Amino acid sequence: MKPKDFRSLRYFVTVAEERNFRRAAQKLGISQPPLSQQIMLLEKEYGEQLFIRHARDVELTDAGRALLSGARTILDLADDARRQIDRAVRGEAGTVTIGFTPGISFHPVVPAVVRLWRRELPAVELTLRQAPTDELCAGLRSGADDIVLIRPPIQEPPALTIRALxxxxxxxxxxxxxxxxxxxxxxxxxxxxxxxxxxxxxxxxxxxxxxxxxxxxxxxxxxxxxxxxxxxxxxxxxxxxxxxxxxxxxxxxxxxxxxxxxxxxxxxxxxSIALGTRRGERDPLVIRFVELTRHLAA
Incomplete structure (x- = not known):
């Protein structure tokens, strides 16, 4: 059987590393009785005794040793997933597609933006696409592009926001x-x-x-x-x-x-060179891009 949540596994690993319920409870910032109860529930969940209790410490059983390695891997994966979620919410991870018109690639702003993103947000995957202005505006509306670099003036569609850089x-x-x-x-x-x-x-x-x-x-x-x-x-x-x-x-x-x-x-x-996005854009990554790019251009 699988544990119902990661908390029980985290408690189990801490007890296994400390070899003592009191020290483990202190490290986890909880009292000892709830910790002992969680370990017993975990043992009931697996149907196996995980620790041999002694007067002053505990030691892992064969079942406990078998669980320890897998528990650490699961917790590492869970922590990594949490970090990825946090980065995505802050606009620091994910994928963004940047479209630009022919000729703009010769302007210093394009390589400067790419260098800035690689330095500041290495977890972000950039996809670059060159296309005519009308195709890029259509790409924004359809979702094929997240951000575009174009030369105004253009007839700004109601669904887009164009900011001069x-x-x-x-x-x-x-x-x-x-x-x-x-x-x-x-x-x-x-x-x-x-x-x-x-x-x-x-x-x-x-x-x-x-x-x-x-x-x-x-x-x-x-x-x-x-x-x-x-x-x-x-x-x-x-x-x-x-x-x-x-x-x-x-x-x-x-x-x-x-x-x-x-x-x-x-x-x-x-x-001029302008930056185009969808009006009312809520993607944290796109918002972060706009902030960094406008700061760089200024």
């Missing part, structure tokens, strides 16, 4: 033979006659629309010669001489010897 400067990316290479900064209007390299709008609709709007405000509609499958590839196409582009400054590490990156002249052109 950091702003990032947009820069002009020029091919190696461009006429404006010597300019320290470049106005958007100066690019009116150039072919543009961008990416499909659904990858980052907010950023895409911001670029188009800034061009329209400068008096022209950009002539998009080619759409790259992602922002990083767009920079590669600029390096190949297919046109100019506007990109977050974190992408300047791509082909730095073949692409010239220049600040945007005039009014600052900024994009």
């Amino acid at each position: 950091q702003e990032e400067e947009m820069v002009v990316a020029l091919p190696p033979d461009h006429r404006l290479l010597s300019a320290p900064s470049i106005g958007i209007a100066d690019l009116a006659d150039d072919d543009f390299v961008l990416w499909p709008r659904h990858l980052a609709p907010g950023l895409y629309d911001s670029i188009i709007q800034r061009c329209v405000e400068a008096g022209f509609t950009p002539r998009i010669r080619v759409e790259a499958p992602e922002k990083a590839t767009a920079i590669a196409f600029v390096a190949a001489g297919l046109g100019v582009s506007l990109a977050p400054v974190s992408l300047r590490q791509i082909h730095p010897d073949k692409v010239a990156f220049r600040p945007v002249a005039g009014r600052p052109f900024l994009t």
Whole structure:
């Protein structure tokens, strides 16, 4: 028969280690009669005598020795399960899926977040997934993603909460033979006659629309010669001489010897990175992630 709870096993192990009911009771913080009663109930449960009682101490019977090893294993497993539960409740253990858009992986915030989690919460298993913005928002709603890193503005669905983390400067990316290479900064209007390299709008609709709007405000509609499958590839196409582009400054590490990156002249052109979660999220692990990530970004 199995004991009804772990308390009786813990009492049994303590008596076995102390070899004395009085010392065991003191160690457990209870009086001796209830301890003796629990051991007798345990012996009745198993149908075997577990201790030989002497005047001053006790010794294990064969049945007691057989139980001791298993009891210690059971208690260790129970304690480990308790610790895992406590960590999960505190948001310190479990699995979390983080989605991010193409291009954001080049920003320092992504590797910094991963390093922070590995250092602060080693028991958390991170799953990283790259996908377009619309797919990530759908993934949040469906539960495929727990947290997403995206570039707003987006049309925020009622079921989601979007929190801004950091702003990032947009820069002009020029091919190696461009006429404006010597300019320290470049106005958007100066690019009116150039072919543009961008990416499909659904990858980052907010950023895409911001670029188009800034061009329209400068008096022209950009002539998009080619759409790259992602922002990083767009920079590669600029390096190949297919046109100019506007990109977050974190992408300047791509082909730095073949692409010239220049600040945007005039009014600052900024994009931002935001963190998205489900509205009313209660998962302690996700809440813990949001707290740590916002603290890191600040």
